[in-house]
Amino acid sequence: MVTRALIESVLTRARERSRLLTDSVDDGDLVAQHSPLMSPLVWDLAHIGNQEELWLVRDVGGREPVRVDIDALYDAFEHPRSTRPQLPLMDPAQARAYVRTVREKVWDVLDGHPLAGSPLAENGFAFGMIAQHEQQHDETMLATHQLRSGDAVLVAPETPDLGGTPEIDTEVVVPGGEFVMGTSVEPWALDNERPAHAVDVPSFGIDTFPVTNERYLAFMDDGGYERRELWSERGWSHRREAELAAPQFWEWDGKSWWRRRFGTMEPVRLREPVVHVSYFEAEAFARWAGKRLPTESEWEKAARWDPRSGRSRRYPWGDEDPDDTRANLGQRHLGPAVAGAYPAGASGLGVHQLIGDVWEWTSSDFLPYPGFSAFPYREYSDVFFGGDYKVLRGGSFGTDAVACRGTFRNWDHPIRRQIFSGFRCARDVQGEQA
Incomplete structure (x- = not known):
């Protein structure tokens, strides 16, 4: 049930994370562009505030604009990331003051709003959309932190190991048949997750765990990057x-592989899911392993379909929201957990770590579902359909729970590696029983 307390909680959590990601560096780092693929951190911060003003203060709240003069400046479609450092952006102090002012007005809007009366307001959709938007930019800012040079500025506890040492190179066979993909009832689901629709998926096998660094090293040692x-x-x-010769941020010291993670060099940890690999690298590994990448519908069936009831659940483990025992989400840690770390998060079919840790590449292009309708604006999904994008599923350690569920769809160009992307493999099953 959507309540004001829930809305206040998710908005507060997002802002605390935005503050952590921007307060942890000095003003020079905030205005710098650490990669042409990314915006300056200060642009992301002000953009977060501007979107919140547009949708919650002006649209839902019907209030006067705070800074109508900056709308074009922080329009993501008007200015490519590579050009944003040349714009007359607000400085860090101005950006912080702006987002504070906007948030104060949002609290006032929320206090008196019935959370009904229009599709945008129903069940607090616009508030949930803005919380998701901020958390999505927080994950983007976290990726910017990974790309920046200099000393480590982010700290977090090590990931837990709650699952012992399972056999990693195993699979689950998913029986063929129809299941319900997408959603028509999740109150804060975004337009590309809708509507719910039946999909008939033939039997297939899917890896029990995401591909680990140990498995990926075997691919590399077998000449995977040299074998056309x-x-x-x-x-x-x-x-x-x-x-390309290794995942992004890996370095060879002549004896072993090391990885740079948020300013710290550390040995590559064999049992962790591989991260920072492109779709093309994932595809090559799958072929080397005698398998393929799962389709988006296969991934979602493995994650949501309950073989006992035959229905689709919100999450692999059921309908309950994620917690610390089920998934590695929300930047609680600064990397993926080892394979087997979250047995309580396994799906009804026994597939592990489908939510959190690493975004998982699928073989599917980013396309609308049957009956798709853009809401509340075309630029969130519609303009990307049919482009050069592959779908990623499941979220990463840098994805917040408010922006991650069994139906959530992410997408990116197949060459991208700065995102927290990994994968698992699938294969066709002929005449086998689950």
Whole structure:
């Protein structure tokens, strides 16, 4: 049930995280562009405030604008990330003051709003949308932190190991048949998750766990990056052009592989899911393993379908919201947990860590579901359909629970590696029983 207390909680949690990600560096870091793929952190912060003003203060609240003069400046579609440092942006102090002012007005709007009366207001949808938007930018800012040079500024406890040492290279066979994909009832689901619709998925096998660094190293040691036959034509062309030889942020010291993580160098941990790999790398690994990447519908069936009841659940473990025992979400840690760390989060079929840890590449293009309707604006999903995007599922350690569920869809270009992306493999099953 959506309540004012819930809305206040998710908005507060998002703002605390935005503050952590921006207060942890000095003003020079905030205005710098750490990669042409990313915005300056100060742009993200002000953009968060501007979207909150547009939707909650002006639209839902019907209040006077705070800064109508900056709308175009912080329009993500008007200014590519690579050009944003040249814009006359608010400085860090101005951006912080702006988002504070906007939030104060939002609290006033929330206090007196009936959370009904229009599709945007029903069940507090606009408030939930804005909380998700801020958390999505927080994950983007976390990726910017990974790309910045200099000393480590973020701290978090180590990931737990709650699941012992399971056999990693195993799979689950998912029986063929129809299941309900997407949702028509989740109150804060975004437009590309809707509507719910039946999909008939043939039997398939899917990895019990995401592919680990140990498995990925075996691919590398077997010449995976040099073997043309493992790569698609586009993938091989990109591998050569970008000179890919290992996941992003990995370094070889002559004896072993190390990884740079948020300013700290550490040995590659074998049991963790591999992260910072592109779709093309995932595709090549799958071919090397004699498998393929799962389709989006296969991934969602493995995550949501309950073999006992035959219905689709909100999350792999059931309908309850995520907690610390079920998934690695919300930047509680600064990396994925080892395979098997969250046995309480396994799906009804016995597939583990489908939520949190790493975004998982699927083989599916980003397309609308049957009956899709853009809401509340085309630029969230509709303009991306049919482009050069592959769907990712499941969220990462940097994804907040408010922006992650069994139906949530992410997408990116197949060459991208700065995102917290990993994968698991699937295979066709002929005549096998689950």
